[in-house]
Amino acid sequence: MRKLFTKCLDFEKPWDIDVYISKQGGYRSPKKSLSMEPSAIIDEVKKSNLRGRGGAGFPTGLKWSFLPKDSEAPKYLVINADEGEPGTFKDRLILEFDPHRLLEGCITACYTLGAHVCYIYIRGELRQCHARVEEAIAQARSRGFLGEGIFGTKYDLEIYVHTGAGAYICGEETALLESLEGKAGKPRMKPPFPAVVGLFGCPTIINNVETIACIPTIINDGGEAFAADGCERNGGIKLYGISGHSARPGMYEAPQGISMRELIYGDDFGRGIREGRELKGVIPGGSSCPCILPADIDVAMDFDSLRKVNSLFGTGGLILMDDQTCMVRVAATLATFYHIESCGQCTPCREGTGWLKRVLDNIEAGTGTPKDLALLKDVCDNIAGNTICPHGDAASMAVGSYLRHFMPEFEAHVERGGCWFPEW
Amino acid sequence: MELEFSSQAEERFQAILKRYPNTRAALLPTLFVAQDDFGYLSVGAMEYVAGRLELPPSKVLNVGTFYTMYNKRPVGKYHVQVCASISCALMGAHRLVHQLEQKLGIRLGETTEDGQFTLSEVECLASCGTAPMLQINDDYHENLKTPESIDAVFKPLLGDSKKPNQGR
Numbered sequence A: 001m002r003k004l005f006t007k008c009l010d011f012e013k014p015w016d017i018d019v020y021i022s023k024q025g026g027y028r029s030p031k032k033s034l035s036m037e038p039s040a041i042i043d044e045v046k047k048s049n050l051r052g053r054g055g056a057g058f059p060t061g062l063k064w065s066f067l068p069k070d071s072e073a074p075k076y077l078v079i080n081a082d083e084g085e086p087g088t089f090k091d092r093l094i095l096e097f098d099p100h101r102l103l104e105g106c107i108t109a110c111y112t113l114g115a116h117v118c119y120i121y122i123r124g125e126l127r128q129c130h131a132r133v134e135e136a137i138a139q140a141r142s143r144g145f146l147g148e149g150i151f152g153t154k155y156d157l158e159i160y161v162h163t164g165a166g167a168y169i170c171g172e173e174t175a176l177l178e179s180l181e182g183k184a185g186k187p188r189m190k191p192p193f194p195a196v197v198g199l200f201g202c203p204t205i206i207n208n209v210e211t212i213a214c215i216p217t218i219i220n221d222g223g224e225a226f227a228a229d230g231c232e233r234n235g236g237i238k239l240y241g242i243s244g245h246s247a248r249p250g251m252y253e254a255p256q257g258i259s260m261r262e263l264i265y266g267d268d269f270g271r272g273i274r275e276g277r278e279l280k281g282v283i284p285g286g287s288s289c290p291c292i293l294p295a296d297i298d299v300a301m302d303f304d305s306l307r308k309v310n311s312l313f314g315t316g317g318l319i320l321m322d323d324q325t326c327m328v329r330v331a332a333t334l335a336t337f338y339h340i341e342s343c344g345q346c347t348p349c350r351e352g353t354g355w356l357k358r359v360l361d362n363i364e365a366g367t368g369t370p371k372d373l374a375l376l377k378d379v380c381d382n383i384a385g386n387t388i389c390p391h392g393d394a395a396s397m398a399v400g401s402y403l404r405h406f407m408p409e410f411e412a413h414v415e416r417g418g419c420w421f422p423e424w
Numbered sequence B: 001m002e003l004e005f006s007s008q009a010e011e012r013f014q015a016i017l018k019r020y021p022n023t024r025a026a027l028l029p030t031l032f033v034a035q036d037d038f039g040y041l042s043v044g045a046m047e048y049v050a051g052r053l054e055l056p057p058s059k060v061l062n063v064g065t066f067y068t069m070y071n072k073r074p075v076g077k078y079h080v081q082v083c084a085s086i087s088c089a090l091m092g093a094h095r096l097v098h099q100l101e102q103k104l105g106i107r108l109g110e111t112t113e114d115g116q117f118t119l120s121e122v123e124c125l126a127s128c129g130t131a132p133m134l135q136i137n138d139d140y141h142e143n144l145k146t147p148e149s150i151d152a153v154f155k156p157l158l159g160d161s162k163k164p165n166q167g168r
């Protein structure tokens, strides 16, 4: 099978520009794209069926086409490297081991959008990634791939790293822009969308690290070839993380549309559940995606199919839970995360997530009442759809899925006065 | 005492200013420069940064307090941050915290008396496949499933002269 992102791990010092060029054929794509018409590049990206790998799966070519062409204002590309969704650890691989692939993608993307400045927003905790990306930028600059008149053309481009400072919500694209502008990371109301009014009030495209790291392949091989590696309307190959109770947790690469069962049980992937246990539930793509049951794991891993089993594809980071997992504790752990990470500007999210956390903690501790079970559902319903950004919805949908699938387990906690599952 | 960037910090600060079209956008990275230079981000340090960037101090305080990586109080020489999010929780993050509380003789959120270690819980650090894990200052330590793997991380940090008390 073709490998895009994990190939770099076969080489020593894959983050070095010479290794990237000689072993991976790096930096070929700008030589082609910089002589193409931007509209032709957008067509190629549309043909590739590339969908944003930051979690929402928005078609990348279409997003790029929303940037107003006649605007005099500077335009920006912002790379979302704030990776913080529990269960997601893919962008880190690219930033740390294959940073030039990201830069190479940024060059074509910026040229297409008419941007001369690109910011890579890396979450603050990933210090090693910062160092690698900064080093890669310096190397690319010294080769004339960045700076004035790149690749011998008249096109100028600077790429800067911007450091986050510890706030999950800054992964949400408008919070990220606020943070880049030097403010608290509180999501903005949309519209206006960032493509029209984005960074410093200028037209801005925000893309995930993995999304942009696909661009060199699309330019080199053509959009159709890229699309052919994936499935219908979901182009290309994709990084999948497996965490939790897997026999072999880790980062794997496979086509969009591979079956979830293959990822969980396949010899090339997770090889089943630890210690030969049974699977109880799966979070398909980061903690915000509703939990699904083992009966549904023949689903294809793409943005459309996961919706059919009442969940979401998200970031492709699977979290597996074995038969000894307490689902009340899982829900409480998730609610805690959403509560801590709420930016606090919408009451339903700020108060609702706190409520969910407290009630779930009580049920787990054995002090929950039958009324609490109805309250949980009520709180979930009251958060959903009533907030500025999808963080509140994510909390509501995630917690709601455990209530839906495992209500008898919640009831038994209340009846018995606590939890009977083993400690974690 | 009047705060002032060291010459090294000043150099970092000047390089940061070049990256943005206005001083406001330089705020987050400049706060890191201040934190690194002054040890932690006191109100005085935030006011100093406000002066340097010509921003109202209230705006700087607002930002300084929003983000978790700015330490508003001094932390130990080693800031031990255990990931408590779902993938790590499933793989024993709570047990890990418990073991560290015993080992360091402090509770979550506390600093050892000798000022060597602060123990905190944080949310997902993007190492979910190698859970449970923790971060000490800039470094990640992953796959901490056994007491031996934890000892291997802490042994080099627990200097003989500054032996923390074992338990309470």
Ligand SMILES: Cc1cc2nc3c(=O)[nH]c(=O)nc-3n(C[C@H](O)[C@H](O)[C@H](O)COP(=O)(O)O)c2cc1C
Binding pocket: A051, A052, A053, A054, A055, A056, A057, A058, A060, A063, A080, A081, A082, A083, A084, A085, A168, A169, A170, A171, A172, A173, A174, A206, A207, A208, A209, A211, A212, A389, A390, A391
């Ligand atoms: C609460 C929240 C957190 C998010 N975190 C991230 C993140 O860490 N990384 C990311 O790329 N996208 C994240 N997103 C999605 C972004 O808002 C945005 O859709 C994405 O960066 C667009 O890039 P793409 O089209 O290439 O996927 C988050 C969204 C929400 C609502």
Ligand code: SF4
Binding pocket: A169, A186, A187, A341, A342, A343, A344, A345, A346, A347, A349, A350, A387, A388, A389, A390, A391, A392, A393
């Ligand atoms: S939904 Fe939550 S995180 Fe999103 S803007 Fe509202 S309070 Fe902030």
Ligand code: FES
Binding pocket: A085, A086, A087, A088, B083, B084, B085, B086, B087, B088, B089, B123, B124, B125, B126, B127, B128, B131, B133
């Ligand atoms: S859940 Fe701990 S690193 Fe992601």
